[in-house]
Amino acid sequence: MKFSIGIDIGGTNTAIGLVSEEGDILERIAIPTTGEADVNAYTTRLTDIVNRLRNNKVHPEIIGIGIGAPAVNHLTGVIEGATNLPWPSPIPLRKMMEERALLPVSMANDANAAAIGEMTYGVAKSMHDFIYITLGTGVGSGIVCDGRLLSGVRGLAGELGHVVIDPHSKRMCACGRNGCLQTYCSASGIVTTAIELLDGLDDNSSLRDIPSSELSSRDIGEAARKGDKIAIEALRRTGEILGFACAQFAAFSSPEAIILFGGPTRDADLLTKPLIESFQKNALFLYRDSVRILLSNLPADDAAILGAASLPYSIN
């Protein structure tokens, strides 16, 4: 049986896992990303952990290391301009790891890695054309066409969270523009929608008991599941906007599925049902029946490691 090592580098923590080709995580280690003096010391520490995992005699054949990280160019394996990592750019991490660990290293940005993970271990297993969208702090995406990750120049393809879906929108995005999909469908986008509804409607809502500066998308999800009208409407509008956006994305790559991942999709029907309705209403007739809207079937806590671990199978 084959194994790979998946490394998910986040701003706070780095998770390392030994993963079978079936997607079972056999060992899992977490270290603070900022715990070492510099990126050299950090890479050496990662290598020590990788060596510990591969020296485990039970798992001899490790085909490679996959690393998911922010702002990676997966064509070059270099991290550049990752604002939430503590080291100066550019970071030629693939080269650094390959020199130390003497194993092939594949890298991709988090959302792209998650898309490959879904294709390797998850609901996209038999698919060749799909769009993967993560809803979280931001809205990330990975696009697979003909079985391969869309890369584009400098590996910068698939920034669907920054597609402006309404040119008249007043919602400001962190990127400096208005109306990006992310301003509506990220965690904070959902909160903004709920606050607008609380201001504009008179309905009772348990969300009124939470100061708006503390309101989270998780609070909204919980309230919605308990039947809170405002919370339900906030998720409905989020789904409606995401469905409209997915309808536009379909015209680009004609995928067989659009796959969603992330917290807000847990409130399945409350967001997903209006999303599918909106997709059907807004898609060009060619795509109405050919594109399925699906949820990721990977465990939320494992998806990042699985995404990283899948890269040696797909990205060279």
Added chain:
Amino acid sequence: MKFSIGIDIGGTNTAIGLVSEEGDILERIAIPTTGEADVNAYTTRLTDIVNRLRNNKVHPEIIGIGIGAPAVNHLTGVIEGATNLPWPSPIPLRKMMEERALLPVSMANDANAAAIGEMTYGVAKSMHDFIYITLGTGVGSGIVCDGRLLSGVRGLAGELGHVVIDPHSKRMCACGRNGCLQTYCSASGIVTTAIELLDGLDDNSSLRDIPSSELSSRDIGEAARKGDKIAIEALRRTGEILGFACAQFAAFSSPEAIILFGGPTRDADLLTKPLIESFQKNALFLYRDSVRILLSNLPADDAAILGAASLPYSIN
């Protein structure tokens, strides 16, 4: 030297050309598409012409036939639901031609063929990632990623003319939805914009002498070149909207260039300059410097045959 035969099937005429691998059209024949009793007779007539061209002893090595047509699935070589062709669907034209002509046949829809033509003979010659957009009766597109035409499920990728760029738009598209890019940037979209301006502004304009039912995008181009303010503003708005749309498309595939083809782009600066300004203003910072906006450098009258003739080099 290698040659291919390009066949461009339009609703009215079919153009057939013998083309060198450098993109020189050595012979060119046109027949009416509707001149034969049925699609069998039409295919036999095409085959006769192909045989005449290949039996010319000066050009021995013909590597294949490429066909550009509406509503083709380039993966299967079948035409399905082409409303402007006189024969019932599905039409397995690739198979029919291969059986008769005994040459490999490649097919693609018109805009996709034109994109491949641009990559084979035109301004995209050294490119691997670009988006090609044709402005004409409609707005067509072909997307090339990593040197290959994006196909998607059923070969339906790249319908960028049907991306809704303003969810509040009242402009109705032939597809039944509102606000498609095509309703702004096709020939009739430009006319609609000019009529709105004529109604809304008091400026003198030579366009006021033309009944609005007879106004064409060509009239608007001519007036604009003569300095007509309303016509110039119509082209400016068209460019502005297309630039906004291109900025969103960039976030999908991160192309090295977006290449424009078609009548309205002849009024180069009047449409292209506001387009580039709008692209720069509306694109995510990642794409502002990495994406070039270019015009096709293929002769307008040859582009369809060249697109068809290029297919044997790229599409199998």
